[in-house]
Amino acid sequence: MHHPRLALLAAAAATLLSACGGGTPETQAPPSAAMPAQRSAAALAQQGLTAKDYEPLIQSMYLAYFGRPAEFLGLPYWTQKFAERGLPSTVDGMLAAYEGNAEVRAMMDQFANSEESQSLYVGNNRAFINAVYLNIFNRNAESAGLAHWAAKIDQGQMSRGRAVLTILQGAQGGDLAMAALKLRFAAQFTASLDVTAEILAYTGDNMNEAARTLLSTLTANADPAAFQAMIDDFLARMTQVPGPFPLVSRYLGYQYQADPRAGPAYSARYIIEQYGVLLAPERRGTLVFGEAPEQVSWTRSAGNAPVYGAPMTSSVGIPASYFLPTLTMLCRPPAGKPGAAAVATDIVVSRLASQAAQADLMKAGLSVYREHCKAAQPRTALADVLKQDRLQGYSYQVADGSRRYLLVVQAAPGVLGLWSQE
Structure with a gap:
């Protein structure tokens, strides 16, 4: 909902960041050595990028791994992490740099190894690949594609992180349209988390599951003009006490x-x-x-x-x-x-x-x-x-x-x- 920010927002942000070590409970990153300021500044200047330029990429990672939009605090946390390291800001760029750039691989591994990812994908690689297809394209993977990707991961020829990037990069036709639709919805959803009650409520298994379910209802003929009404209704119910979601x-x-x-x-x-x-x-x-x-x-x-x-x-x-x-x-x-x-x-x-x-x-x-x-x-x-x-x-x-x-x-x-x- 687009309301004026409450005075408590800064305090809520500080509380949440303190509680999760600077990340979010679901996607908290392990501590790593700080990037020298001169290097990150030079890299960003050379590429002409700001942290905000990474938002579509980060939302794509949230969708692929978690099937839901980023949190209010999670989005800037990850965009800053990527920007500090001067990493590519697109899926194509990340895939091209994956094999030769250890920091690209490390950042992808942080999503794969996050608490939420580990909770969602406890099973085999076939289940993981099918979940990625559902998360991005709202459909099950075709049998040939499922066998192909799972075999590559099983045999050590490809990591889960590279598989996610390759699937995103190779989307065509209806899959590409659905991925773009979900990305637009996710960006709009996170931007709508603009009052403290919503920011604090959007966390934990139940809310994450509810957000995944919301995104899974999108169809190819979904009207982007209706997105805000869907999001406003979800956020209004999300902040009810004791809570409206199963x-x-x-x-x-x-x-x-x-x-x-x-x-x-x-x-x-x-x-x-x-x-x-x-x-x-x-x-x-x-x-x-x-x-x-x-x-x-x-x-x-x-x-x-x-x-x-x-x-x-x-x-x-x-x-x-x-x-x-x-x-x-x-x-x-x-x-x-x-x-x-x-x-x-x-x-x-x-x-x-x-x-x-x-x-x-x-x-x-x-x-x-x-x-x-x-x-x-x-x-x-x-x-x-x-x-x-x-x-x-x-x-x-x-x-x-x-x-x-x-x-x-x-x-x-x-x-x-x-x-x-x-």
């Missing part, structure tokens, strides 16, 4: 046909359609899961267990907690096999669970095994499963304060299984 709970996702030895395949999230502070069981919401994200709705049953909508036929939750499950196994028939027995297509584990060592798991007394989403059935083969090292183990806390254990295993080629202690 709560977000983050999970690690294991996908059907994934090998658990490689770690989680993607970052999943429950979006809870209850606002403010969570004091009672949420009644409904959505779960976003999968390498190419899918969204399934859920409602709370009379027994307090989430019940998931189509295409899920059933689910297993551990434990059936008061709020959300520590783990969910999602069940649906295999693609192209109508009438076949449901399989565990995906398993999501709360990030509140802790990675457990095999030594702990051997003492855990796990006895319940679920595969193909069948009913719980005791097995005696736990020792054999542990020996295969085809698993990820977690411990989690239950209501009485004690800890229990669970395993995500590759039970057979293309089949995820679950051991639990119940």
Whole structure:
């Protein structure tokens, strides 16, 4: 909203900068040696650049890595960092300088290694590349492109930072138009953060998720003239107390046909359609899961267990907690096999669970095994499963304060299984 700046703005800026070491909580940069003033001044003078000239580039980095606009304080923080080093101010320039300029690589790595980026992209490189396509172009990556980029990163031929720059630089047609549209919206959004309440409110997982969702609604025929009304409405709701946006709970996702030895395949999230502070069981919401994200709705049953909508036929939750499950196994028939027995297509584990060592798991007394989403059935083969090292183990806390254990295993080629202690 375009209001006069409040007198408290300077104090708010000082408070936020002090709290996050000069960056933002999500994109805080590690300390680095200061650039000599003579060098940065000379570099900028030679290029005829000011810090403001870097704003489109920084907004592009926010969009690519985080899928949202820059914060009021984050934008000048990063533009100054780039300007001090005399770095290129365009995507083309950054890509051209990437291999030969260590500072270009270091700055890109700071985005990739930021807390927010690490939180969003805990999985494999396929999930990361697809997220970049969604963030910039509002579409999933085509299969050939996804395989191409992920393979290059997997094989060490390309870093994630260079892949982001290359994808941005190579945009054409509708992708180029969408990238430009989102960049315009992001710039307008950040410029509209012009009162203290808005600046302070636009931070944290829930607000960041809400801003990502807002940008994801843009279409190719979106009218830029309507952007300000959309932004004003968002900011007006953002500053309400206790808050108008759904709560977000983050999970690690294991996908059907994934090998658990490689770690989680993607970052999943429950979006809870209850606002403010969570004091009672949420009644409904959505779960976003999968390498190419899918969204399934859920409602709370009379027994307090989430019940998931189509295409899920059933689910297993551990434990059936008061709020959300520590783990969910999602069940649906295999693609192209109508009438076949449901399989565990995906398993999501709360990030509140802790990675457990095999030594702990051997003492855990796990006895319940679920595969193909069948009913719980005791097995005696736990020792054999542990020996295969085809698993990820977690411990989690239950209501009485004690800890229990669970395993995500590759039970057979293309089949995820679950051991639990119940």
